[in-house]
Amino acid sequence: MKSGSNLEKILQAGHFAFTGELGPPRGTDAEEVRKKAGFLKGNVDAVNITDNQTAVVRMASWAASLIAIQEGLEPNYQMVCRDRNRLAMQADILGAYALGIRNMLCLSGDHMKFGDHPNAKGVFDIDSMQLIQTVKRMRDEGKFLSGAEIEHPPKIFIGAASNPFADPFEWRVHRLAKKIAAGVDFIQTQCIYNMEKFRNFIAMANDMGLTEKVYILAGVTPMKSVGMANYMKNKVPGMDVPDEIIKRLKGAEKGKVAEEGIKIACEQIEEFKTMKGVAGVHLMAIEWEHKVPEIAKQAGMLPRPKVD
Amino acid sequence: MIVAKRKPFDEIKSLIQGYKKILNVGCGTCVAVCLTGGEKEVSVLNAEIDMARKLDNDPIEIDGFTIERQCDREYLAALDSKVDEYEALLSMACGAGIQFLAERYPHIPVLPAVDTTFIGVNQDVGWYEERCRSCSSCVLGWTGGICPVTMCAKGLYNGPCGGTNRGSCEIDPEQPCAWYMIYERLKKQNRLECIMKLAPPSEWANQVPRTLIQPGYKKPEKKA
Ligand code: SF4
Ligand code: SF4
Numbered sequence: 001m002k003s004g005s006n007l008e009k010i011l012q013a014g015h016f017a018f019t020g021e022l023g024p025p026r027g028t029d030a031e032e033v034r035k036k037a038g039f040l041k042g043n044v045d046a047v048n049i050t051d052n053q054t055a056v057v058r059m060a061s062w063a064a065s066l067i068a069i070q071e072g073l074e075p076n077y078q079m080v081c082r083d084r085n086r087l088a089m090q091a092d093i094l095g096a097y098a099l100g101i102r103n104m105l106c107l108s109g110d111h112m113k114f115g116d117h118p119n120a121k122g123v124f125d126i127d128s129m130q131l132i133q134t135v136k137r138m139r140d141e142g143k144f145l146s147g148a149e150i151e152h153p154p155k156i157f158i159g160a161a162s163n164p165f166a167d168p169f170e171w172r173v174h175r176l177a178k179k180i181a182a183g184v185d186f187i188q189t190q191c192i193y194n195m196e197k198f199r200n201f202i203a204m205a206n207d208m209g210l211t212e213k214v215y216i217l218a219g220v221t222p223m224k225s226v227g228m229a230n231y232m233k234n235k236v237p238g239m240d241v242p243d244e245i246i247k248r249l250k251g252a253e254k255g256k257v258a259e260e261g262i263k264i265a266c267e268q269i270e271e272f273k274t275m276k277g278v279a280g281v282h283l284m285a286i287e288w289e290h291k292v293p294e295i296a297k298q299a300g301m302l303p304r305p306k307v308d
Numbered sequence: 309m310i311v312a313k314r315k316p317f318d319e320i321k322s323l324i325q326g327y328k329k330i331l332n333v334g335c336g337t338c339v340a341v342c343l344t345g346g347e348k349e350v351s352v353l354n355a356e357i358d359m360a361r362k363l364d365n366d367p368i369e370i371d372g373f374t375i376e377r378q379c380d381r382e383y384l385a386a387l388d389s390k391v392d393e394y395e396a397l398l399s400m401a402c403g404a405g406i407q408f409l410a411e412r413y414p415h416i417p418v419l420p421a422v423d424t425t426f427i428g429v430n431q432d433v434g435w436y437e438e439r440c441r442s443c444s445s446c447v448l449g450w451t452g453g454i455c456p457v458t459m460c461a462k463g464l465y466n467g468p469c470g471g472t473n474r475g476s477c478e479i480d481p482e483q484p485c486a487w488y489m490i491y492e493r494l495k496k497q498n499r500l501e502c503i504m505k506l507a508p509p510s511e512w513a514n515q516v517p518r519t520l521i522q523p524g525y526k527k528p529e530k531k532a
Contacts, residue, residue: 082462086509108469111461111479122462126509129466133506145509163470168491171468174504178466182506190470237471237478 002139002185003157005102006074007046009307010280011186011215016273017280018301019076019188019217020044020292023053024064033064036289037071043296044073044283045304046103048188051078055115062096069100076159077101080109085125086134086145093135097154105159105188106131129182132160136183158183162216163190164201165240173204180213187214188282191221191232192268194240202277211277218272221284222295223261226250262295269299309429310338310402311436312345312422314353321360323419324398327368331394332421333387333409334374335401342436345400345422347374353400353421370398378405384412391416426458444513450502452493459486465507 002008010017020040025032040047047068051061058064065075077096079089093104108128112120126134126145134145135158142153160179164172176187192198198218205211223229226249233241245264252260265283272278281301285292296302314320324330332350340346350372361368373390376383378401387409391397396417399406403424410418426438443457447465457463461479467487471478477485494500 108462108464110471113461113479124462124464125512127462127464127466128469129506130509134509161470166468166470166472167474168468168488171491174500175466175468178504178506237473239473 003102003155005046005157006307007076007103008157008185010045010305013305013307015280015305015307016301017046017215017217018044018296018304019046019048019280019282020289021048021050021282021284021286022064022068022289023050023287024059024061026056026058028059030067033059033067034071037068037073039289039292041071041073042304043293043302045280046074046076048076048078048105048282048284051080051107051109052083052115053110055082055110055112055117055120057116062092062099062101065096065101066099074103075101076103076105078105078107079131080107081124081127081131082109082112082122085123089126089131090134090138090144093138093154093156094150097156102155103157103159104135105161106135106184107161128160129178132158132179132182132184140183157185159186159188160184161190162187163238164192164198165190165194166238169197169201172201173208173210176205176210176214177208180210184214186217186279188217189219190238191219191284193232193245194242195268195271196242197240199275202275206277211279215279216277217280217282218268218275218278219282219284220265220268220272221286222258222265222288222291223249224258224288225261226257262291262298265295266299269301309341309427310404310424311342311426311428311438312339312402312424314344314349314400314422315420317356317360320353320398320419320421321357323421324357324368324396327396327417329369329394330371330396330398331387331391332370332372332398332400333378334372335378335399335405336374336376337379339401339405339422340374342430343434345402347372350374350400353398378402379408381408381412384408387413442514443510444518445511447507451490452497452499452502454486454490454493456486456490459484459489465510466503 022036049061049065061078065077068075106128112122135156137143139153139156142150162176229246229249232239249257249260269281272281332354334345334347334350354370354372357370375386391413398419398421399409400421406420427440428436428438431437438458441458460467461477468485472485472488475488477483494502
């Protein structure tokens with residue numbers, strides 16, 4: 001056991017994992033975090049707490065992670081390379097661990113250009129690959145990046161993201177292999193809509209023996225509306241939304257588009273459950289946390305297994 | 309070459325506010341090539357300033373003088389006999405030239421008329437693109453001659469990030485993804501192994517003022 005986190009235990013026991021996501025508020029209201037946590041509790045194994053998502057300032061990810069812990073949820077603390085240098089990152093990791101955080105997701109981060117402070121100085125002192133390596137070194141060797149000793153090393157379950165759809169496609173599996181070499185324990189993918197392409201990706205990962213070395217959680221985001229689908233297709237970098245999805249949503253009866261979106265998501269989840277190399281699902285119900293219980297139930301993900 | 313662009317006119321105007329007699333010093337090297345601070349640009353700016361100050365009922369006496377290279381003592385010496393006639397110097401050289409001017413004449417205010425922008429290349433007449441951030445440890449050898457520090461919006465050493473889309477960078481569909489290009493070029497050269505290994509965290513040598521003394525050369529003469 002590398003960290004002893006609930007997520008690690010679930011995956012190691014061979015259960016099909018189910019993680020959720022919680023976006024911290026753009027203010028100081030802890031109640032908002034508690035309310036969202038309430039919808040997720042009992043329905044997911046761990047919940048990603050986003051870090052200044054889309055480069056917009058929000059409550060610190062570690063702080064919202066702590067509130068999640070108080071509410072009985074296990075956080076997956078996200079950290080982006082955009083906003084801090086290697087000193088701040090390692091300091092935050094120590095603090096996060098000291099306060100009970102056991103999972104971490106290492107990300108480059110969206111470019112600040114998209115956010116509410118487009119003129120900010122991007123840090124990117126180290127990249128996501130190097131952050132994975134840093135956390136692994138801290139955990140397994142008990143050393144900082146500099147080589148100095150850590151007294152009580154943080155035992156963190158290390159995650160990273162993978163986008164199977166961004167070009168160059170063949171390189172995506174290599175990049176996954178690089179993240180594994182850097183020391184990642186689990187991967188959560190970008191939202192998947194193009195199932196065909198994802199099947200290819202996972203087949204390549206299987207062939208290269210990668211799925212034996214890392215737990216891959218397939219990313220799912222239910223579409224709420226046709227507008228959202230079009231936006232994802234045209235405006236979100238690295239997103240691949242096939243026309244059939246949009247057609248299916250458009251074909252839904254009036255007032256039933258969201259229902260259709262959830263139905264598509266659940267069908268995807270059913271397929272992931274049977275897909276070799278997929279160890280679970282990461283559900284990103286963006287600002288739709290209250291729908292998680294319904295989706296979890298409909299997708300046959302409940303009750304969540306208990307492991308010790 | 310070093311590329312610079314002229315500061316907004318209002319900013320220049322406010323920088324020289326209150327001075328009645330100034331010398332605008334151009335530079336005949338990089339900033340002249342990128343059409344920002346050579347002889348021609350000095351006279352254009354001077355004419356604009358002259359006119360604007362006349363309109364404001366606050367005339368100014370402004371002269372121009374363009375030297376070969378403002379970042380070189382040898383050429384700066386040509387100004388020694390003139391500068392004391394002026395209340396302030398305006399400079400259209402790059403930041404290095406402006407600082408050298410300020411250092412040589414510490415008793416006179418030296419004001420920048422340009423924003424030094426990047427080390428770049430000429431793509432077409434009047435069109436320049438950044439190509440190097442002088443990071444002090446060049447990785448072009450394993451990135452197929454494409455600079456990830458400059459051309460990747462996140463300066464990644466292990467890209468491409470998840471935002472790359474059909475060869476474009478996430479920041480702008482018009483901006484090519486540096487890592488997409490690196491991948492394509494290395495693939496053509498059969499050198500993909502160059503980016504298979506993990507690049508370690510960079511040793512950011514450009515975080516302190518850098519000095520270079522070529523082997524065999526003594527420390528340059530102490531400045532006055
Ligand atoms: S890696 Fe890029 S920024 Fe660094 S020296 Fe080479 S070209 Fe310049
Ligand atoms: S899309 Fe490409 S160039 Fe843009 S930040 Fe990502 S890796 Fe760098």
